[in-house]
Amino acid sequence: MPELPEVETIRRIVEQTLVGREIEEVNLRLPKLLRTSPLPTLNPLLGQQVLAARRRAKVLVIDCSGGLSLMMHFKLAGQFSVHTAEGVRHTAGHPVPDPSGPYPHRTTHLILALTGDVTAYLSDVRQFGWLRLLPTHNVETALDAFRFGPEAVGRDSIGREDLAARLARRRIPVKLALLDQGVLAGLGNIYVDEALHRAGLHPERPANSLANEELDRLHAAIPWSLERGIEQGGAKIVHNRAYPRDGFPQVHARAEEPCPTCAAPVVKIRVGGRGTYLCPVCQPPPRP
Numbered sequence: 051m052p053e054l055p056e057v058e059t060i061r062r063i064v065e066q067t068l069v070g071r072e073i074e075e076v077n078l079r080l081p082k083l084l085r086t087s088p089l090p091t092l093n094p095l096l097g098q099q100v101l102a103a104r105r106r107a108k109v110l111v112i113d114c115s116g117g118l119s120l121m122m123h124f125k126l127a128g129q130f131s132v133h134t135a136e137g138v139r140h141t142a143g144h145p146v147p148d149p150s151g152p153y154p155h156r157t158t159h160l161i162l163a164l165t166g167d168v169t170a171y172l173s174d175v176r177q178f179g180w181l182r183l184l185p186t187h188n189v190e191t192a193l194d195a196f197r198f199g200p201e202a203v204g205r206d207s208i209g210r211e212d213l214a215a216r217l218a219r220r221r222i223p224v225k226l227a228l229l230d231q232g233v234l235a236g237l238g239n240i241y242v243d244e245a246l247h248r249a250g251l252h253p254e255r256p257a258n259s260l261a262n263e264e265l266d267r268l269h270a271a272i273p274w275s276l277e278r279g280i281e282q283g284g285a286k287i288v289h290n291r292a293y294p295r296d297g298f299p300q301v302h303a304r305a306e307e308p309c310p311t312c313a314a315p316v317v318k319i320r321v322g323g324r325g326t327y328l329c330p331v332c333q334p335p336p337r338p
């Protein structure tokens with residue numbers, strides 16, 4: 051699933067390849083992606099210039115001239131791919147369609163042609179993603195409606211005391227508290243596992259049981275894991291195996307591989323129904 055690092059990578063691709071270009075053609079092949087859109091078609095984007103790309107949690111916002119903004123959520127399987135006139139491809143998100151294969155793919159639902167012979171493809175094999183076209187001045191209100199917690203990484207990210215206070219109010223496993231987008235925005239399954247391993251915390255520890263130094267470690271580990279993901283353009287996981295074999299993620303999707311810290315085999319458990327990876331030595335279970 052595209053998580054925050056994948057969406058941030060898509061944001062950077064839009065910023066680097068589309069900003070400044072004019073939209074010459076809009077081909078929405080799956081109109082239901084607009085099912086929650088304030089404006090019912092994407093036609094108003096024709097002839098507009100792409101001005102900026104920003105992100106709140108896992109929502110991407112592309113601001114255009116004409117006072118229009120295009121919001122995108124990639125949900126389970128969204129992929130964004132930009133092809134330049136020189137034949138260079140910039141792709142992030144879900145691994146389907148094959149980034150080196152033919153486009154548009156049968157799962158490509160939106161094609162944008164831009165000046166300079168640049169084409170952007172939005173594909174989504176599961177069709178859970180959505181697009182919304184709305185006036186730019188309504189974007190903040192639309193984002194507020196999601197009631198996202200503070201950002202987990204970057205400028206304006208959550209402070210240590212705020213994180214401590216939000217966890218202190220919950221007795222649920224710390225992993226589930228961290229996955230709650232109202233506690234912290236943009237932290238998904240892979241990066242929670244990585245942050246908890248880095249902090250040496252078992253995912254089933256009650257959120258309100260963490261000692262001060264454990265909170266310190268967790269507060270540092272959350273942006274660490276997301277930044278590692280952003281550095282490599284997202285996590286690569288195929289058939290529940292992480293690649294490259296000795297890279298990042300370090301424990302997620304690495305059952306039975308050695309822990310990078312202590313070499314004990316990584317184990318997989320379920321926490322709140324979510325596949326969860328941990329090192330049983332570095333992350334001791336909660337005391338009964």
Ligand SMILES: [Zn+2]
Binds near residue numbers: 312314330
């Ligand atoms: Zn270990």
